[in-house]
Amino acid sequence: MNQAERGAGAGRESxxxxxxxxxxxxxxxxxRAATALVERHAAALARFAVASGERxxxxxxxxxxxxxxxxxxxxxxxxxxxxxxxxxxxxRLLLDRRRAEKRRRDRTEIQEDDAATEYDALDSVLADETQxxxxxxVERLSPTQREVFTLxxxxxxxxxxxxxxxxxxxxxxxxxxxxxxxxxKEFLDE
Amino acid sequence: MNDCINAEIRDxxxxxxxxxxxxxxxxxxxxxxxxxAECRDEVALLHAVRAMFDAQTPRVDVRYVVNALPQAKPxxxxxxRRRPVWTDWRIAAAxxxxxxxxxxxAVLRRDPGAAAALRQTVQSTPVLGxxxxxxxxxxxxxxxxxxxxxxxxxxxxxxxxxxxxSGIGASRLGDLTEQQLEALLGEIDQLQAxxxxxxxxxxxxxxxxxxxxxxGA
Numbered sequence: 001m002n003q004a005e006r007g008a009g010a011g012r013e014s015x016x017x018x019x020x021x022x023x024x025x026x027x028x029x030x031x032r033a034a035t036a037l038v039e040r041h042a043a044a045l046a047r048f049a050v051a052s053g054e055r056x057x058x059x060x061x062x063x064x065x066x067x068x069x070x071x072x073x074x075x076x077x078x079x080x081x082x083x084x085x086x087x088x089x090x091x092r093l094l095l096d097r098r099r100a101e102k103r104r105r106d107r108t109e110i111q112e113d114d115a116a117t118e119y120d121a122l123d124s125v126l127a128d129e130t131q132x133x134x135x136x137x138v139e140r141l142s143p144t145q146r147e148v149f150t151l152x153x154x155x156x157x158x159x160x161x162x163x164x165x166x167x168x169x170x171x172x173x174x175x176x177x178x179x180x181x182x183x184x185k186e187f188l189d190e
Numbered sequence: 191m192n193d194c195i196n197a198e199i200r201d202x203x204x205x206x207x208x209x210x211x212x213x214x215x216x217x218x219x220x221x222x223x224x225x226x227a228e229c230r231d232e233v234a235l236l237h238a239v240r241a242m243f244d245a246q247t248p249r250v251d252v253r254y255v256v257n258a259l260p261q262a263k264p265x266x267x268x269x270x271r272r273r274p275v276w277t278d279w280r281i282a283a284a285x286x287x288x289x290x291x292x293x294x295x296a297v298l299r300r301d302p303g304a305a306a307a308l309r310q311t312v313q314s315t316p317v318l319g320x321x322x323x324x325x326x327x328x329x330x331x332x333x334x335x336x337x338x339x340x341x342x343x344x345x346x347x348x349x350x351x352x353x354x355x356s357g358i359g360a361s362r363l364g365d366l367t368e369q370q371l372e373a374l375l376g377e378i379d380q381l382q383a384x385x386x387x388x389x390x391x392x393x394x395x396x397x398x399x400x401x402x403x404x405x406g407a
Binding site for chain 1: 191204245
C-alpha cells in the first residue's frame with residue numbers, strides 16, 4: 001500500500017466499521033439495523049444499476065440485491081467491504097437479467113418506438129446541457145469501462161474494491177478507468 | 191481537456207471528490223490543484239459525472255426493499271454433540287483388556303513359580319488339538335514329556351506306554367536292569383493268568399422261608 005492509498009483509506013475504514021456493527025446488530029436480531037444498511041447503500045446500488053444500463057425496475061433490482069445479500073449475511077466473512085459485496089451481487093443479477101432479456105429479444109422483435117420514448121423521457125429529466133453531454137460520453141464506453149468508471153467516479157471505490165466487484169485485477173481496473181476518463185474527455189472536447 | 195502529468199495526484203481526485211482523503215493528503219492534493227488547471231478541470235468533470243448519475247437515478251423506496259428482507263434470526267448456541275454410545279462401549283472394553291493383560295504379566299513376572307506351574311499345566315493338558323495329538327507319537331512328544339517325568343520309569347509304566355502302541359517301550363527296554371526285567375516278566379505272567387472270558391451273569395437266589403411265604407412280602 002503506497003502513501004496515496006494509505007491517505008485514501010481513512011474514510012473507507014470508518015464506513016466498513018459502521019457496516020460491520022450494523023451487520024452484527026442484525027445478526028443479533030435487531031431488524032432496525034437492516035433498515036439502516038439499506039438506507040446507507042440503496043442509492044449507490046441504484047446509481048450503479050442505472051449506469052450499467054438498467055432503465056426500469058431499478059427498485060426491484062436493488063431489492064433483489066439486498067434480499068440475496070441478507071439471505072447470505074450469516075456467512076458473510078467480511079473479506080471485502082459490505083458495499084463491494086453488494087455491488088458484486090448486483091452485477092451478477094444484472095448479467096442474469098441481460099441474458100434473460102437477450103433470450104426474450106431473440107423471440108420477439110424489438111419495439112423501437114418504445115425505446116425511443118423511454119430515452120426521450122429521460123432526456124427531459126436531464127435538462128442541463130453539460131449533464132446530457134456527459135451522459136452521452138459515458139454511454140459510449142464499453143460495458144466494463146462503464147462499470148469501472150461508475151464505481152470509481154460515482155461511488156469513490158478504490159481500484160482494489162472495483163477489482164473485487166467486477167471480477168478483475170487491480171491493475172486492469174486502473175487501466176480501464178484511465179482509458180474511460182480519456183474517452184470521456186475526448187468526447188466532451190469534440 | 192488534458193491530463194495532469196502527476197499520475198499519483200490524478201489517481202486521488204475521485205477520493206477528493208468523495209471526501210475520503212485524510213487531512214494531510216487532502217491538503218497536499220488541494221495545494222497541487224491551485225497550480226494545476228488540468229486537475230481542476232478533471233475535478234469539475236468528476237462532479238459533473240456524479241451529478242449526472244444522481245439526476246439519472248430514481249429514488250429507491252427503502253421501505254419497499256426492507257419489507258422483502260428476511261427476518262433476523264439470532265444464532266442459537268449449538269448443543270454440545272454427544273459422543274455415540276458405541277464409542278463409549280469400545281473404549282471401556284479396550285481399557286478392561288489392557289488392565290487384565292497387564293495385571294497377568296505383572297503376576298507372572300513377580301512369581302516365577304507361578305509361571306513354571308502354568309507352563310507345566312499347559313504341557314500336561316490331556317486335551318490336545320489334532321496336530322498336537324499326531325505329534326505326540328514322535329520324538330517331540332518324548333522331549334516334551336521328559337522334564338515332566340524326571341524319575342526313572344517303573345516297569346509298569348514302561349509296559350503301559352508300550353501297550354499304547356507308541357513304540358516308546360521297545361526303545362526303553364534295553365535300559366532296564368535285570369531285576370526290573372524279571373519284575374516286568376512276572377507282571378506279564380500275572381496278566382496272562384487273568385481270565386479273558388466275560389464274567390457269568392449274576393443270578394439272585396431267593397431263599398424260601400419256613401412258612402412258605404416269600405421273604406419281605
